[in-house]
Amino acid sequence: MDTPSNQSTNNQRYFTVWRWHFYAGMFVAPFLIILACSALGMLFMSNTAGRDNDRLTVAIPESTVRAPVATQAKNALSTLPDSTLIKYIAPRDTDTVALFQIKSADHDNMVAVNPYTADIVASRPANSNLYYTFDSIHSDLLLGKFGDYLLETAASLTILLILSGWYLWWQKRKSIKAMLIPNDTAPNKKKRSFIRIIHATLGSWISMLLLFFCISGMAWAGVWGERVVQAWSQFPAGKWGVAPVPVSIDHSQHQAGMDMDNADAAPHVHGSTPAVVPTHGSVLNSGTAKEVPWVLELTPMPVSGTTMGKDGIAPNIPIMIDTVDRFAREIGFNGRYQLNLPQGSTGVWTISQDSMSYDMKSPTADRTVHIDRYSGNILADIRYDDYNAFGKFMAAGLALHMGTLGWWSLLANVLFCLSVIAMCVSGYVMWWQRRPRHASEYRGLNPPARGQRFTVWWPLAIPLLAVAIIFPTAIIAIVIIALLDFLVISRVGFLQRLLK
Template structure:
């Protein structure tokens, strides 16, 4: 009996893993890709759907921010104020974000079981006219984002998309290893493996399946990794790691309080002017003090300019800066995240949208071509999963097991599903032995 090489054993294991992962997770991948493709065109769709509340005719002078906020509150007397996004561009409206009376308070803001329940009042900054009021979920961007992240079912369903993203990374990695050609100097295809063989039936589908994924592999990898950084379970691991690596990075202390209790609070306009003088030229979100000893908080509302990110805490009575941080205060990992997430959302312009649209279509094509290859290969009435003899597992390189354990720790949903996969494989391996014993 010939000895099985470690590379051959690895390829055999990866083929079986790739097969089952693709077969089981493909519906999730299709859903994530198609909803992501829809989300990519958010800027154009929002410009069409919400122009009546987002855009105004440019006037000669803007009203004080206090007047704009009061106009919005008068239009929604039963709601509580959350924060204000003052008009930045000349034709922007001012957005006054309100809290629904029944909303739960959480790390993600005002929500009802993971779906935003607040509303936004839009005010013309030049005239004080209320342009309209929309529930957050009535904004196409919010609706499409929640469709993509939790299928509009709330936080309880976020694990499902996380599961698909985790296994898609595994699919990409295992597929790349199995496809990787030998150099031409050693009798392999070398770079010619990037050219599909046309008119060869299943071989053509296999080539296209690989080449399309590889052509957009970097984009797909960035999209998957950045998506996992704010997923419910993998994201927690990432945030814990980020905090451990950035102990020296400045952060706003909890429980900041204003001083000089005998003075009245700054007006909205005064707080805005003070923050504006200390912030980059970027759309700003301003949050009023919470209680008599609270502070004004300001941060960037626009996430498409990572280097313009900032955070300010101002004394509510004097306007003194109690805390300030900006782009250069972020550690490298936080800066990478600040770039990666807007890229994932297609917020860097048309080129970004085109790349993401191609990546989404590549994911769809990978699923479809994978099913075509399986259908062409399988005998009628059988699943025809690649076999995995025990001797193959014994020949697999030892470094693979700690690597899989590390991935399972970093991506907990993947880790639990991998344990389930291993358990099922073990039961399947034991079944023939039991039949033989009987």
């Protein structure tokens, strides 16, 4: 039986959580709107022009015989003086272009080539179309590390926002069914706000997916992702017997670039060790775009010039871009795949195909193969089954996150983004509807139960703080806000009127 005392306590707890939910929502909602809008832009661009115009089409000749990749690459290199070939991306379909990334001292271009005639179809700076603009906004708000920190903080607080939102809506509905499908028997029917029903019910439906998106998105972020989770999820350096021990090689007889011939003898190896060991991310990512599967980004790269590896290109076959392309097809790479050329004396040929790069739909088909540039041996053949548990979660999760699983996935992502925007806008509408009707009473944010002071309800506060501690930027933000409240806001009348 609810006594007046119990009702008062319950109301105090409800308003305490509501105020926290309100303040967190005011901070988080603008970021969620930006993330949702930029995600819609990325979905549109990746499924129309593609990230680098890889969806440009060409006429298919009767012979359907493609020009040698080396010929296509030579024409691509001719568009930029003194350039080096970095990457070849095979055509997505029989009627789409091949892509070549070429670099000079001052330029980094992506060149689209007709794979049948080797004619240049288009050339533009790499990472320069609208997709990458939306991607940069989605990643760091165009503010670099500071923007990355802001978005990670917003995502961390969104998790706490979801938990507090569940509590608030549960207290009103007392039934999961009523939380998802409000009906005429719901309590306080006459007092319900239509906007609140939209906000809370929509939140109930998408909250689990939003929680999933926050966690998978933060795994790329600079603090929780790179410093906490990703750092412990990389492959050990010697997993495939190819520890990345840098070497000093006499490569006078070997030519770096697209037409490196295999020498008869193995290069001479000396034991020199540079200070920094290259990782998959530092070698294969171009610009700020994430092109390497999450679990591999911080994993050290194998090196050429050792006696490691086996079952690669036959010793009597010269190692050049056409033979590596043919070998990639022989070992199972079909359709669009990416071939990174060796850079430097210890660089390797890297053949890769993954859903995160829009190469194919299934994340379980992810594969990365490294080939020694001198011996032709396979140094590593990394597949989805080799990933650890969180690596598999990220591979599958990012495919869902990016809408690469097919049209149903794309449509689901569009509906999700629109729902997030609607939920955030409805939250602001509710705040506007709650404002005092008289201008003289309207001051500041007007939070719930304005002017009242509540004690901390520890049964809920402790779980929320425990979750916050898991995500460092959330607990940092909470500590900063608490210090500001104690040292500044509570001592300055204007700020008290504005915020409390």
